[in-house]
Amino acid sequence: MNGRATVLLVIPHLGGGGAERVFTLLAGGLNPARFDIHLALVTQWNAAEFELPTWVTVHGIGARRVRAGWWGLLRLIWRLRPRVILSGMAHLNMLLLILRPLFPRNTRILVRQNGCIRAAGSISAYRKLYPKADAVVCQTAAMAGDLAKVAGVKRNLRVLPNPVDLEKTRAAALSGPNLWSGPGPHLLAVGRLAPEKGFDLLLQAFAKVRERFPSADLTIVGEGRERRALEMLAWLLGVRQAARLLGHVEQPAIWFKGATAFVLSSRHEALPNAVLEAASAGLPIVATAVSEGLLDLMRGDPGVWIAKEASAEAIAEALGEALERVTPDTRFAHSWVEAFSKDRAIAAYEACIDESLAEPVR
Template identity: 35%
Template sequence: MATTPHVMLACESLALAGGVERFVCGLANAFSRQGMQVSVATAAPLPADWPYPLDEAVTRLGGLPGKSGRLDGVAGHESHGQILVTQWRIGRTIARLACEARPDVLILNGLTTAASVLLADRSLAPRTICCDHNHFDARSRPWRWLRARLYPRVAAVVSLTEADAARFRALNPRTEVIPNASALSAEGPSLPRDPRVLAVGRLVAQKGMDLLLAAWPQVLASVPGARLRIVGDGPLRAGLHAQAAALGITGSVEWVAHSERMADQYRAAAVFVLPSRYEGMPLALLEAQAMGVPSVAFDCPTGPAEVLSADTGLLVPPGDTAALARSVVELLVDPARRQTMAEAALARHRAMFSAERQVARWTALVRSVASRTHGRGLEVAA
């Protein structure tokens, strides 16, 4: 086997500023800097503007315009039949790109994408690594049924959390636990005095920004000068703006669709909040910890409890907006506690969630899969 395998990372779209897209671009760059031949493949047309930078050496492969339903990344009001047709196109497009590029290792990101690609061409399975990027039960029953039948065939599976690892290993014993990691880092916390609270995430139901807005009036009642900044965009934007107006909190909420200077966003925050209904291994929470920002998060099924410890942030019962508000207030009114948590967060990031640690584990897995599959041909399914 060549010492520098060709690895392809694939996902539905690279036009979004989301966690999966950030992961794909970051890992592709890391592999490229090690001298590997790297390509990224998307079922959607290649975007004119990339939310996350890609090294020039990384090959970009995209689907054809007008060929794939909602591949702009924003789901419309589609019937179940239309969704199935769209997913089939996604699978066929990425499978075709993989067969043309002939990588030694194919990394499929997201359950729906992985299942669609493997259904389109099962010959890809022996050189494929699947990573769902969400907790085990996040998708509907049909997708879980497909995973149970397709994942045992693939070369390896990556679980982002220890909490889900046993369930993935029951499907495929070649399961590795590789947590996400932050590409951001800081030498020390910034410890801003302004009571600014930061949330980062796509404006979709999963991320729970509606729950954070519902909690915000209670925060303002205790800390009138508090300000909330939400960085992210998505299909629920108009509804969330309307919710803020109905709650009378518009003047204290700032909306930022996308920021190319995320380190500055974290350093300006006294507290970070993750109000998600469910997660895999949340990158935004990891970034906040890496930048030394005390955090408050719902203790959803997987993710936050593995990122935070009692000395780096506060976990509250899922969906409990009153508890969320109380915890945010606790930190906003206690600068000394915030400083202690900020320093502990930096130490925890360096010990457990550094980008170097993540890349080393992914590299070892890719080389292992490549050594087992090198020389096998790829054929487009009939």
């Protein structure tokens, strides 16, 4: 269309997670003068409640699960005939690479790895399918090294930063009322309520922290299948009144104002946007040592406390050290987060798309 390359972004659905926020920013940020931008939602019918520019065409496939959406995806791809497909979740990446022989011949496929491969269920699937991609996008050099070593993916790796709307996040963190009450300290965590996020470890650590800081409270923003189990655990630990699970919040940054510290309690993690957003607002950060890429960014930062391991005891110890030094008003520069600014990151993605278009189709 008018010389523009058609780019199809594919995601299971929008809302709730870091990968979804990344694709929302990419869809709205790619240059519409150069690209005809389409967004496919495999398990969702529409994106009416999300703010997307008018030049982004949304295609809701509405399948019950990702793998059941293969036929709808295939029909959409043949109708649009995109020059480039960019996919954003591991299981969806696998599906597209399996279907690749059925796509129009000149279709390039870029897949974004959104998690730690060592925590994945089947390394053999990575070894077999990821080399078929025109590019595999990783969030850090450490993740790229992991894919090269564990899955044998080498020549098509690209390291691109997650796009983060730093200005919007900072504005949300500064405007509006302080949503916290009581003296604190006020602890904040954001993420899906899933085992890998380690919120059970955080609740156990929080119970220990309350022994030293009796007025401490904890707010966890996010939704997921572990909600009832976490609520029961909080009750068993005797912290149910001090620990609240808010569910999904469209803009978690509204909770940054007045927060004493942001906590990343994950058992395994790649590079979550939640911690990047917290860093952009200057929050003190307490994190588990679960990602070499994340550690490379945060190591030596005076506003970051790293737990020795992903355990309740280690998280409690790191929290205790942090809370001895900070108050709800303490903020840090975290200058390393500037590399993830939306404009810089989207420019890097556009360069990757251009590079793939210049190379022969695999």
